[in-house]
Amino acid sequence: MHLKEPADPSTGTTASTVTTTIPPKDATTTTSVTEINHKYPRPLYFAFGSNLSSTQMRIRCTHDPELSSKPMAIARLDGWRWFICEAGYANVLPPPELRVGRQETDGDAVPISGEEDTVYGILYEMSPEDEFLLDGYEDVDHGASASKSKKVPTGIRPREQGKGDYNKWYFPAIVTKWLDGDGDEDGDKVQTTLIYIDEERVRVGPPREEYIGRMNRAIREAEMLGFPKAWAEDVMRRFIPDAEG
Template sequence: MLSNTNLQPTERHTQPPIPTPLITKPPQYPKYLYFAYGSNLSPAQMKTRCRINPTHSATPLAIATLQHWRWLICESGYANVLPPPSLRVANQDSETAHKIPVSGPEDAVYGVLYQMDIGDEMILDGYEGVDEEAANAGVRDGVPVSVRPRVQGDGSYNKWFVEADVTKWLDGEGVRAGLENKGKVPVLVYVDENCVGMSKPKFEYIARMNRAIRESVDLGVPMGWVEGVMRKFIPE
């Protein structure tokens, strides 16, 4: 069950548990950061999910943007992002996807960056429903395999690796990650390539997104962007 930390009484809900991987090695951190754009904008939620090294993995490092990406609540009832036209595959280049509006005057998606332990990334893969047995992607898909190493397969989301623009390092945390003063950083983004139609959020997701909005705005995500983009889908 998720911790009720920072949740209003009407926002409490449960979440299916994800088994904790058996990790016995010293902490290991990949060269990329994790770009959260949905309910994981909430450090409180991240602390409940990152059970290998929560103190490190759930500490927000920076506010960043994905330029020319678009934010939406898709048919699954959860947050999703649509990449720029040059990086789209299959359904992402459909007439349905073309209806997704530009994400604010910034034409960008805001997110919170975390440096996750590899074990915690494995846990997050479970929450995001990544198909670990999905086939390798091919160059014929039109997206570099460095960006999209595998197809989505039977998963709910796929793992993409792109660059994000840092708009604000938090309390010098860029120093800890060895990325201080860098404007662009490599990031992991979970993308649902199949569900690209705009829809309403699941009822239980509204509570988590409102907590995520409160916490991320406190960290530095612009309220104007939240009101213009997220609030089109997430009621208060």
């Protein structure tokens, strides 16, 4: 996504544990994600753009690259949408019941993500220090105010986006395949994840020229891990031309 120099990690904070409450569709009650037995206690990072590339993650996560750049799982967010936004980078749009601000006014124009209407990603177990470094690349505003939304629980969206390019959301993803090598490929199917979302730039736009190359590397490396090629062709290739095509 964005290529910015990260701030000094000594001045920022990262999430350690998150209590997430999901409002089910057409329901009057809520389901707490803390009731689910998670395989990992901290949220795993859900990469959906150029950070699908473990090569890029190793370059960015310099505190503990062996840990933070290792793909842990392939997962999906049902009912979400993947697109290239007007800034020229990958973005995701939550379901209608979780949208805020421009997501509500502009979101309906974003095409659904394939027949499954879902977003696939790669999960990483980042160290807190590398998470803060990635916050810098994604231009997260650590000084933003607490969430003012009465629609989205603070466990999902703790803060406003503020002056940053992306905001940090925490949401349970469905794991389709574990890659962590512990012999338990099926494992727990739900894992709370950290997702960087641009709430302000929600209109579809063309990718930046330099981003096309990074996305092609990301798609290629992800597919080598078992990332669904048919979904990538149907959804990502709508925006990202194949450099080898």
